[in-house]
Amino acid sequence: MARKQTLTKRISVTALAWLFSGAIFFPIYWMVITSFKTELAAFSTPPTFLFFDWTIENYETVQTRSNYLHHAMNSVILAGGSTLLALLIAIPAAWAMAFAPTDRTRGTLLWMLSTKMMPPVGVLVPIYLIYRDFGLLDSRIGLVILLCLGNLPIVIWMLFTYFKEIPKDILEAARMDGATVTKEIIYVLAPMSLPGIASTLLLNVILAWNEAFWTLNLTTSDAAPLTTFIASYSSPEGLFWAKLSAASTLAIAPILIIGWLSQRQLVRGLTFGAVK
Amino acid sequence: MSTRETRAVGRLLVAPSVILLFLWMIVPLALTIYFSLLRYDLLNPGMETFAGLDNYYWFLTDPAFSTALANTLMLVGAVLVITVVGGTLFALLLDQPVFGQKVLRLMVIAPFFVMPTVSALVWKNLLMHPVSGLFAWIANSLGLTPVDWFAEVPLLSVILIVAWQWLPFATLILLTALQSLDEEQKEAAEMDGAGAIPFFFYIVLPHLARPITVVILIETIFLLTVFAEIFVTTGGGPGLQTTNIAFLVYAQALLQYDVGGASAGGIVAVVLANIVAFFLVRIIGKNLEA
Amino acid sequence: MGNIRLEAVHKAFGGVNVIPGIDLDIEDGSFVVFVGPSGCGKSTLLRLIAGLEDVTSGRIFIDGANVVDLPAARRGLSMVFQSYALYPHMSVRNNIGFGLKMAGQPKDEIKRKVEAAAASLNLTQYLDRKPGQLSGGQRQRVAIGRAIVREPKAFLFDEPLSNLDAALRVNMRLEIASLQKKLGTTAIYVTHDQVEAMTMADKIVVLNAGNVEQVGSPIELYERPANLFVAGFIGSPKMNLITGAPASSLGAETIGVRPEHLVAARDGEGWKGRIAVAEHLGSDTFLYVEVPGVGTLTSRTVGELGFKAGESVVLIPDAKRIHRFDKTGKAIR
Structure with missing residues (x-):
């Protein structure tokens, strides 16, 4: 070399x-x-x-014949909603783990990670039945909750590794200035780790946008995002290649751009901080 | 900096995440275990009877299981080999001073952002179609007989699609790791007169050992549950040729309405994944202390 | 008001007693310096007072009220950190005003106070910059501005000058001391630098391994060190500590003589030795003299007396200024 x-x-x-x-x-x-x-x-x-x-x-055909926008909107709602919800739950948790660790913090973090490693098929049956009984099948809210929980461990982990890089002196200074924990997070931690929070958000939008196990199994039309919509092209083979391509291009374009923009931060998120 | 007070607030703030993840993991898992012990037909609700370990017996002795297990292992193994070897080579190539490095990087990682249903359908139709696909045209132009991918080598076709999706992941991570190999070490090796081959085996490869392990483990977790690519291309067929464990469980539950059998299969899948997860969590945990 | 009293304050991390138990009284308006080698627990003690760490046991009173259960945010103290710990995303104005904002003061009140504080620290022209655009000394001033603007009961300084270069350090030392005198607010200042301690303090607390070795004014500590540790720590160059025959002849285990109380002469009654190194600083000359059977002694002589390395010399101690210490290291008075 x-x-x-x-x-x-x-x-x-x-x-x-x-x-x-x-x-x-x-x-x-x-x-x-x-x-x-x-x-x-x-x-x-x-x-x-x-x-x-x-x-x-x-x-033009993709939109007029198949209501593409409806599915695109679902993708935006599912990916955006689940990510924002996850951030809301994860930011306080990651603050606590990074700045007020206890003896159990390390174990908790690894346990959270291990939930991400459970194969979805292991819980497909009960989730399907629970969703059926509560009328959550093919509902946006049901999918938002599911995608949020699925990605919550990654969100917490990524934020944790970013928060760890903030000097604790500065948070202590805020505390000496009379800030409560909430204010400390809102006025000091969040603005300081904005790049980290942003890349966490982007990675999770990507993961949620492309999620294709739960969306395929639990949605049919009302809440169906683009993954499910594209899958519907699999049956009438051969006749709609150009339209399939157009629909696919639209489906991946926003995420490809987001992915390209956040590629440097992806590695850390995808490996839970094991490779930086 | 933590005091009793901040730790107390901390516990309060961690609690929602812990409770939610606990509910999300334990409740469905407990239900799965419970269902796996029942004779439970989705078409005849209210007729459940206790079945003991029968479901496990039937699931594990069903020839479909051994086929699915073999397919799963084949899929995971082949994709791992392709992506790790390919990813290492790509990473080495992109780490060289080449013209347009940034653009190349963007091109190589792009497939990772393509949703599984899109990549599966684009490959199946636009590229692998036996008559009008691009591969068929290339074969014809070279005077060869086009391959009917999904009829003749269905599992290989799925493997190619999945490998294409995961090659960028391996490349990106290994490239990042390579770039952290510090310049001085490279220069020191050069001063020692190390040629390209020994340099790779004595310096680069040991440096990549950990990232490669991480890539293998993370990919394995996702590859064990490959679903969408099979769902939209072959539906597990022809026969059972592309049915993996994940797809088998899905078929058992939502196509054959056998909740008990599917649950038993789900538990088997969980056990398989946990064997891998065990090692991954240990590696990441080690890193956490550093 | 800012009267701080520690009662049997004890801190353990894991099983390790960092501070075995300290009693201390800090009067309102005084400038108290905690000094000691690194790892002596001085920063920990400051953080206990600040409320950034819990005491394991014991009580801390601020103006008569026990505050051990109050969070840092509600103790009414302010702190200047070693790293300055400025909020990098806020302008200087918002950095200084953050505490007032947290206290819910009205906007124009905050503006007035921030500008007054900035003016007193020569920061007016930098108010709208971010900390990243300031020099080390300016950042230091912002950190101080942030501390004074809230009119706290006491200032806590955690080695605030250690990131500045030597010249700036001397300036800031004077500035902090005079500012504190002007405001009349209690200050607790942590440093490992005994020169800072000597020049700034009304009262010095010498800490070693979590214990208070001695409390007193700079001159008391210099003239009457309570034990060997203080004797060796305070004063530069270090006090000469001699054991063996010269000590036992004075009924002590160890005797100590400061370099300035050890006069070098060509001949006379004293310790005879050979000059190993002579450091000529202009105003002072430090002689490092090897005395057979005693060791290397340091002598400080005024001005140029023409001593050179290699010459023989006699060191004559000022008999009234010899410190005597017993077996346990305590001073014999």
Whole structure:
């Protein structure tokens, strides 16, 4: 791994890197391209990569025929609602664990983590039956609660690792200035750890947006987010590729952008602070 | 800085999280265990009878279980190999000074943000379709016979899709770890005259050992419960060829309405996941003390 | 008012007694310095008074009221931290005014007080900056401004000058001392630097391993150290401590002579030795003299007397200024 690279070597490594990275990215590129083709062109051989008649009719059809916006709205509500709810519960808890630890804090943190490791199928049956009996199947509120609980351990963990980096002197100074715990959190801790809170929020929006076990099993139409909506394209095979691509592009675009923006913080959140 | 008073407030503030997670984990899990001991048909409610360990017996001796277990292990193992090896190579490649490094990074991590239903359907239709898919066209152009992916090698197809989703995760984490390998260490190794190969095996690989372990464990937890990709592509078929434990439990419960059997399967899945979780929690816990 | 009294204050972390038990009286308006080597428990003691840590047992009275069960926020004290602990996201104005805001004072009242405090600390032109845009000394002033603006019962200083460079430290030392005199507010100041302690304090509390070794005015401590620890800790350069024959001849286990009370001469009655190092500071000269059978002694002589390393010299102690200590290290009076 020589540090001083010749230009030739650098160019060849660059070519190699672009080749492989391009291959990884290709399915997404292909999906986006296909979404701008007519159904006929999407299906034709040989495939066209750039030079075809670009059209946006698929995007129009997706909305008019299948009420895309309704599902997109559900995704926003489920991902946003569950994340905000989780933050509300997690910020005070993470404050306590970072700044007022007890002998049991470490054990509690690891226990919370272990709840995240329980496979959802292990509780599918009772959750399904409970939701059925309480009329929560295919309801937004039911899913918001479920997604919130599912991600709560990650939210607490991420916030905990961010809060740990705030010098405790500053919180003590607030305390000496007469601030109660609530005010200490609102006026000092939260503004100081805003970047950390923001990246926690983003990661959890991503996870909740893409969650596809509970949403597939517990929603059908009213509360169905984009994951469920896209899954409905799986049955009439072959005929709606361009529309499938258009719907898919719309479904992943916001999250892809959020993901790209928060990629540096993702590692810490995804590994519970084990890799920074 | 903690006093009795702040610790008391602290306990009060942790309590909601602990109670909620406790309810979310213990109550359904207890119910699952309870159901797993019953003969319980969703179509005949009110007819439940105590079944002892029968459900476990039937579930574990059902040939579907051994097939599903084999499929699960195959899926987890293959995806792990592809993503860890591929991720390490990608991370090494992207750690080199190449032109457009930032753009490449964005391209490589993108698949991780694609929702499972989208990636499964895009791969199944746009790429793997035996007649009009891109792979078929490539095969034809090369004079080969196109593969009918989901008919001929269904499990491999699912593995490819899932591996594509998780390769970015491994790459991103290993790349971050590589970048924390400090420059001086690299230079010291260079001064010692270490070539590229020994440098990799004696310096880089040991440095990556921990992140790789973390990647393996976290991926395993998610891969044990792969569901959506199977649900929208093969529905577990053909036959049972792509049924994993998660899908088997789902099918037992919501397609065959056998609550007791599905619950027994759920418990089996929990036990499997806990074996992995045990090691992961220990690694993360160690890190917590540092 | 700001009268602080500690009664049998005891603090243990885990099983370790950091402070085995301290009684102390701090009069209103006085400037008290807790001094001692690192790990002696001085910061812990300050944090116990502040309410940032619990006492394990014992009582702390502020103006006659026992405050051990009151949280830090309600003890009416203010603190200047070693790291300054300014709120990085707030302007200087909001940093100084935060305590008043928490106390629910009206906005124009806060503005008036903050501006007055800023003016007295020469911070007026920086009021709208963030702490990150200030120099170390300016941050220090903001921290002090934050402490004084609330008109607390007492100021607590936790090694506030240790992050400043030497020149600034001397300035701030004077400034803090004169500000405290002007306001007449009780101050407790923690430091490991005995020069700070000597120059600033009305009363010094010397701490060692969680115990109070001696309490007294700077001059008392200097002239009449109660024990070997205080004798060795207060004064720079350190007091010469001599054991063996010279000590036992005076009926003590150890005797101590400060360098300034050890006169160096070409000849005479005293300890004969050879100069190992001579440090010429201009106003003073420090001689490090190796005396056979006694050890290396330090002598401080005024001005230039022309001593050089390697020369022989006689050290003559001022007989009235010899400190005697018994086996347990206590001073024999």
